[in-house]
Amino acid sequence: MSTEHHDESEPKSCGSCEHGHDDTPLPRNALVIASGALLGAGMLLQWLKLGPPLLHTSCYALATLAGGLLVFPAAFKALKKLRLDMNVLMTVAVTGAWLVGEGAEGAAVVFLFALSELLESWSVGRARRAIAALLKLTPQTALVRGADGVAKEVPVAEVTIGSEISVRSGSSIPLDGEVITGASSVNQAPITGESVPVEKKPGDPVFAGTINGEGSLTVRVTKAASDSTLARIIKLVEEAEEQKAPTQRFVDKFATIYTPAVFGVALLVALLPPLLMGGAWSEWTYRALVLLVIACPCALVIATPVSIVSGLTALARRGVLIKGGAHLEAVGKLRALAVDKTGTITQGRPQVTGVIPISDMTEDEVLRRAAAIDAHSEHPLAKAVVAAAQAKGISWSESTQYQSVTGRGATAVIDGHPHFIGNHKMAHELGICSPEIEARLTEIENQGQSLAILGHTPHEGCEGKILGILAIGDTMRPEAANALTLLHDAGLEKVVMLSGDNQRTVDAIARQAGIDEAYGDLMPEQKIEHIKRLMAEHQYVGMIGDGVNDAPALALASVGIAMGAIGSDTAIETADMALMQDDLTRVAEAIGLGRRTLRIIQFNVAFALVVKAIFLILAFTGHTSLWLAILADTGATLLVIMNALRLLGGAKNLK
Missing domain, CATH: 2.70.150.10 (Calcium-transporting ATPase, cytoplasmic transduction domain A)
Incomplete structure (x- = not known):
């Protein structure tokens, strides 16, 4: 089946076949219904022995013509391009059936083949309607x-x-x-x-x-x-559907060799027994026609694309966008995952996680004085202190004589007294650290958190002292630990954190999240080295990042995954897979559905090949007919389609 985009009432058939219905004003549905009705009428009249034989033959002929309008013109186009496809195969089989006096079977072949093509277009249409429905949500x-x-x-x-x-x-x-x-x-x-x-x-x-x-x-x-998030999503899914998965490319290549080979074998079956062994021409011609019908690789060709389209659509419904079948198959094969820390495992914004008064002050008073100084600063840690005070409804009077001390902190005068807020190094340089304070600071730093020390600045008549300590950390996402459990449950052998943050902080976050290995103090090129090592060990490796800073690692990984693509214009463009919201659990869902898609594709391909092999043997031995051949082919195609469409329903129940 081509994955090009057409109106859902006019899709291409499986493989590279083209339908003649594009050239006729009659809709496909009406032609299939007419063909089936005329075939049924002819069979009923013949069975009840009503009317002359000419009436029965006329019904079969009209049934053949109605169904043939969807097949014969496409076969003619293929022959003009010197290409043997399934439309040519069906046309030869139908023509041969009529030539050997089996008009009923010829009509049945055309009807059932047209019906299978209609079912294929319906299945693809159903998958695409899930995305097309988004367009209806947007007012015109x-x-x-x-x-x-x-x-x-x-x-x-x-x-x-x-x-x-x-x-x-x-x-x-x-x-x-x-x-x-x-x-x-x-x-x-x-x-x-x-x-x-x-x-x-x-x-x-x-x-x-x-x-x-x-x-x-x-x-x-x-x-x-034309540039809205919704428009980009729809465009991405459409482009994704056009990209063929490796399995699909293999099947398509196989079909291009397989179909001409089948014609050659059928020709030998029709000619050699009568010429060399004195067989009846009608019998062996009929067997050759049965062979052609059975060999039609519809179910085989459709096995992959319908599964891929269904899988892509199912994930798009869940806010996970994957750029094509190749990437969906790669997601299903992932064995290891590398994750960035900031914005992926953690929230990506510092927050005050604890206030420790050292003097007789309350926590609120420590926050009030810290915010009075930090209100002058745009530093992320200073903003976190101010936000914490605001969240508690604490108000403060404006501090004066504010001065920033590069790499240390800041000083200011509050209520007539000089204060400072700064890091461990600043407290040391002011000479007001004690063993007790050192122990508390070390404890906070070992937890992977930053700290801000508030105190009186030593000045004339005052030795200075520490008033309180504020622990500030980039807090872990609430779903991160559960997401890591789900990732391991999905079959990942290893999850590794790669971060530019310091190793102590990285280790602390990794312990909380349940990450197998953690590497800090990494430059972008060092992340690439780790990705190469993981790929050598596990072959299929995913990388989750922000889609910009981690672009080299995302590009190198088997699957680059962008977090929170809804907030980034570049994330969707950068990664192979984009999470539209900041929810790590969706990665495990995507891996699970990718694995399920692979299993369905493998089953569909194997099932189609087994059915073909069984009926080819029956055709050679003369134990089947055109009826059974086309019913087997149509049945296999229908089962393959139904199996693939289970992916659409499965997305609703992913946990």
Whole structure:
């Protein structure tokens, strides 16, 4: 089956076959129904012995013509290109059946072959409709606010970046943008697979195709309709479906050699026994025709692409995008995984994890004074201190005479007294560390956390002292430990952390998460060396990163996986697999579905080959007929399709 994109009512047939129905105004469904009805009528009349034989023959002929309109023109095109495909194979078989006086079987061959092609197109259409349905979620118009504040309905394609649009409660958001007024919960399931609506307030991003909840929002458009997150997802899935998996490429290559070979064998079956052994021409011609029908590799050719399309679609529903069948097969073969730390295993933003008063101060007072100094700074650790104070509702008076001390911390005057906040080195240099303080600082650092020491700065008449210690860490994602368990359960032999952070911090996070090996203080080129080592040991290795800083390692790995692609314009472009939300458990789901897809493909290919082998033997020995041959081929194709489509339903139940 070609994975090119057509209207779902007009897909190509399996292999490289082309259908003649493109040249006829009659829809495929009507032709298949007409062929089946005429075949049934002819068989019923013949069985009941109603009407003259000419009537029966006419029904079979019309049935052959109706089904043949989907086969014969495509066979003619293939012959013009000097190519033998399944349409040619079927045309020869049908023509031969009529020539040896088996019009009923000729009509049955055409009908059942056309029916199998219809089932194939339906199966692919079903998989693609799951993605096409996303388009229906996006309104075709948007309410654009004019300079006078009045909203006017405008086609989304004409809305420019920077425009302000109104999104009413309960309606779909038409374009990507940023909330400027209003607050609401938004159902992002169509994009990220999240089951719980996400609260949105001014400054938060919203995405086309998501559904606004109870509030009314005013949104500033940040992307054109053609460049929205939803549009990129649909484009990615379409491109992914066009990329053939290794198994599919092998089967397609096999079919191009196999089909002409079958013609040669059928010709020998038809000619050699009558010429060399005095066999009946009609009998051996019939056996050759049966051989041609049985040899039709429909089920074999369709075994891989329907499975791949179903697997890609199932994961897209869950907010996991994979760029093609080759990458889906690689995901199913993963044996080891390398992960970045910051933003992957951890939240990617420092947070105050503990406040330790050293004097008689309360935790809130330590936070108040620390925030009064750090409010002047844009340093990530300083921001974490200020955020912690704000989260507890602590207010502070502005400090004065603020000075940043590079590589150490900062000083400022609070309530007339000089204070400092800084690192371990700053406390040492001020000469106010004690063995007790050293023990506490070492304990915090051994946990892989940073620290901020608050104290009185030594000055005239004051020796200075430490007032409190703030432990600051990049906290682990809440789902990380469970995700690592699921990854091992999915069959991964090793999970390794590769980070540019210091080794002590990396070791601490690895212990908490349950990671097998952890390497810190790595430059990008050193990460590549570790990926090469893992690939030498395990062959198929995945790498999870942010899609930008880890680009070299992502590119080298068997499967590069980008975290939180919904927030990054470059992540989808960089990686082979993109997680639309920051949820590590989806990696285990993807590996599980990739393995299941591989098993289904392997079963489908083996099943198709076994059915072919059995009926080829029966054809040689004269123990089958055109009826049984086409029923076996159609049955095998139908079973292969149904088996592959189980992947679509399976995505709903992945845990």
